[in-house]
Amino acid sequence: MNKVFINGISAISAQDEDIFDTGNFQEFSSSIVKAKDQDYKAVIKPMMLRRMSQAVKMGLYCSKKALTEAGIIQPGAIIIGTGQGCIQDTEKFMQSMIESEEGLLAPTSFIQSTHNTVGGQIALELNCNSYNMTYTQNSGSFESALLDSLMLINTGEETTVLVGGVDETSPAFTGFQVLDGQICKEQISGPDLLKKDTPGTMISESASFFVLDAKKQEKSYACVRDVCLKNRIQKQEPEQLILEFLKSNELDISEIDAVILGNNGDCRYDGYYSGIQEAIFSKTAQLAYKHLVGDNHSISAYAMWLGARIIAENRIPEAFQINHVTCDKIDKVLIYNQYLGKNHGLILLEKP
Amino acid sequence: MNDLHTELKKSIIDQLNLEDMDVSDIENDEPLFGDGLGLDSIDALELIVLLEKDYGIKLEDPNQGKEIFNSINSMVDFIEKNRTK
Numbered sequence: 451m452n453k454v455f456i457n458g459i460s461a462i463s464a465q466d467e468d469i470f471d472t473g474n475f476q477e478f479s480s481s482i483v484k485a486k487d488q489d490y491k492a493v494i495k496p497m498m499l500r501r502m503s504q505a506v507k508m509g510l511y512c513s514k515k516a517l518t519e520a521g522i523i524q525p526g527a528i529i530i531g532t533g534q535g536c537i538q539d540t541e542k543f544m545q546s547m548i549e550s551e552e553g554l555l556a557p558t559s560f561i562q563s564t565h566n567t568v569g570g571q572i573a574l575e576l577n578c579n580s581y582n583m584t585y586t587q588n589s590g591s592f593e594s595a596l597l598d599s600l601m602l603i604n605t606g607e608e609t610t611v612l613v614g615g616v617d618e619t620s621p622a623f624t625g626f627q628v629l630d631g632q633i634c635k636e637q638i639s640g641p642d643l644l645k646k647d648t649p650g651t652m653i654s655e656s657a658s659f660f661v662l663d664a665k666k667q668e669k670s671y672a673c674v675r676d677v678c679l680k681n682r683i684q685k686q687e688p689e690q691l692i693l694e695f696l697k698s699n700e701l702d703i704s705e706i707d708a709v710i711l712g713n714n715g716d717c718r719y720d721g722y723y724s725g726i727q728e729a730i731f732s733k734t735a736q737l738a739y740k741h742l743v744g745d746n747h748s749i750s751a752y753a754m755w756l757g758a759r760i761i762a763e764n765r766i767p768e769a770f771q772i773n774h775v776t777c778d779k780i781d782k783v784l785i786y787n788q789y790l791g792k793n794h795g796l797i798l799l800e801k802p
Numbered sequence: 803m804n805d806l807h808t809e810l811k812k813s814i815i816d817q818l819n820l821e822d823m824d825v826s827d828i829e830n831d832e833p834l835f836g837d838g839l840g841l842d843s844i845d846a847l848e849l850i851v852l853l854e855k856d857y858g859i860k861l862e863d864p865n866q867g868k869e870i871f872n873s874i875n876s877m878v879d880f881i882e883k884n885r886t887k
Contacts, residue, residue, distance in 0.1 A: 497840060500819040554854050556817070557847045 454603050455670040455802050458520030458661035460512040461755040462488060463743040464654045470759050473769050475742050478639040478652065482624055483744045485655035494575075501558055502571065503538040505618040508657035509568035510575055513612055517576075520661035526608035527581035528569050531595035531615040533588050533747020535565030538620045545622075568616055581608065589789035591615065592751040593679040596797065600677060603664050614659030615751025627653060632790070634715065643715040643741040644772065651714035654744025658751035660758070670802040671758040672783075675699060680794045685721050688794065689730055692786065695796050703730050707780045708766060710753045712787035714740040719791050726786070727773075735777045737770040750787040750795055757783040757799045806878050817852050818845050830874045838873075846871060858886035 461467060464483040465475050490499055490507050493514050499507065509530065517525065542559040561567075566584035573582050581602070585594035592615035599611040627633050634650030643652060662674065678695050696703060709731050711723045727736055737760075743752055760766055764780050785797040811825045814834075818841065832838045835846070849871055853859040859881065861867065870880045 496821070497842075500821050501844075550855070554851050556851045557844055558819075561844065 452604050452664065453666070453802070454600055454674045455663050455666045456660050456672050456674060456758050456799075457663045457667045457670050458516035458518070458522070459659070459671055459755055459758055460515035460519070461656070461658040461752055462486065462508045462512055463656040463658075463752055465742050469742065469769065470756070470763075470767050473767050475640065475769050479637050481633045481635075481637055481650070481652045482619055483639070483652060483654040484619065485657070498571075498575070501562060503536050503562060503567075503618060504655060505532065505536050505538070505616050505657070506562065506568050506571050508618070508655070509614060509616045509659070510572055512614060512616075512657045512659035513572045514575070516614075516659045516661050517612065520663065520667070522610055522661055524576055524578045525580070525610045525612035525661065527583070527599070527602055527611045528572050528578060529581075529595045529599050529611060529613045530566070530569040530584045531591035531593070531613075531748050531751065532565055532568060532584060532586060533591045533617050534623065535584075535586060536563055536567045536618070537623050538618055539563040539567070541620045541622050572612070587679075588793055589747045589750075589787070590679045590681065590793035590795055592748045592754075593677055593793075593795035593797065596674065596677045596754075597679065599662050600674060603662060609664045611662045612659065613662055614657060615748030616657040617746040617748045618655045619653060619746075624653060638715070639741065639744075641741055644713050644720075644738060646715050647717045649716055649718050651716045651740065652744040654746055654749070656743060656746060656749055656752050658748075658755040660754065666802055672761040672799045673802050674754075675798040675800050676796075677798070678796045682792055683794055685791070686725065688722050688726050688786065691794060692726065692730065692784070692796065695798070696784075699798060701782070704733075706731075706734055706782050706784045707777050708735040708737060708757075708760060708783045710737045710739065710757055710783060710785045711772075712740060712745075712750065712753070712789070713738045713772070714745045719788065722788050722791065722794075723786070733775060735766055735771060735775045736773040737766060738772045739770055742769060745789065747789065750785060750797065753785045753787060754797055754799070757785055757797070761799055761801055804878075806881065807874055810874060810877060810881070813852055813856060814849070817848050828874060832873060834871055834873060849877075853881070857881050857884075859884045
């Protein structure tokens with residue numbers, strides 16, 4: 451497999467992007483957390499912006515920032531991972547169907563309600579007619595998008611790919627996740643979220659985008675060496691999954707300098723992480739991020755943003771580290787994520 | 803400017819998400835499409851829905867649209883003559 455370089459990154463989450471530099475983080479008084487507002491008008495025309503839901507705004511904003519950083523005007527492909535797509539407009543559209551008793555419906559929310567609206571709007575803005583794909587595989591959406599990106603670059607079909615993960619919240623649909631027990635009743639955020647022993651987690655909005663390229667740049671953040679996704683495994687199986695994944699990349703567990711885990715404080719499923727934290731990663735620097743930015747179907751893209759910056763700057767911000775293992779030289783970072791015990795994703799990053 | 807002018811401008815701002823725009827920013831005789839307010843074809847569909855929902859007017863002939871949606875004045879004139887609610 452050829453090396454795939456991360457040459458541009460951008461993320462929007464519930465925390466400021468400078469959390470990596472300052473270590474300052476906000477705590478929340480709700481279990482449903484909005485993304486930090488950005489100066490969208492600076493990069494998106496007002497007449498376009500007025501129709502955009504949160505996911506579209508975040509996706510387009512991050513795309514433009516990542517492309518600018520990589521010095522790319524038009525990518526060879528646009529690939530998006532989103533678990534719930536433009537759910538705000540879906541909700542608006544369905545609400546107006548009810549209110550009008552299935553009569554004449556306003557077109558905007560219908561047009562914007564599909565999952566691939568984000569990819570479509572990015573293509574329109576960039577005037578980019580190339581490959582455009584959206585993956586909607588629940589919590590494996592970003593890993594699926596990333597896998598497609600790596601395959602495109604590795605087969606030589608494309609040299610530059612814009613890939614990202616994006617998800618938004620909406621009043622009614624996110625409310626269903628409360629009824630389903632996915633969102634915790636307690637209003638806990640920050641490190642205490644990971645210590646609780648009750649079901650549910652903090653759900654949030656986020657977007658994280660990357661410019662992947664076959665060519666290394668002087669300022670390349672990291673390489674994406676491999677990605678894998680397994681839909682369902684038992685609680686005792688993550689160790690075997692990880693060891694096999696590393697073996698297929700001719701690596702030993704001792705070569706992983708830091709592991710970014712998807713612990714979200716849901717006592718029913720954090721066991722998938724605790725086993726490997728105590729066993730194979732007991733001597734590895736361990737990080738978590740969902741206690742700061744919440745959880746959603748494409749949040750593993752945020753973990754990749756975090757991993758890329760850790761490798762580029764060779765340091766682990768204190769707010770993210772959950773054990774006391776220090777590491778002087780960070781060459782390889784492994785990301786492991788699952789949601790509700792399903793869609794176990796592994797992403798391996800390394801120094802370019 | 804009568805109440806219908808103001809009411810219509812408020813509905814248009816709300817329905818078309820014309821953020822940062824106020825009733826006083828829209829002139830009664832200003833073209834709604836093209837060089838004026840800069841609305842587009844999706845907005846035209848939204849205006850058709852608005853006429854039916856708020857005033858009970860069904861546009862039978864799409865060619866009428868150009869004339870009716872020319873400005874706030876032309877819309878108000880059409881609504882006053884054809885409203886059923």
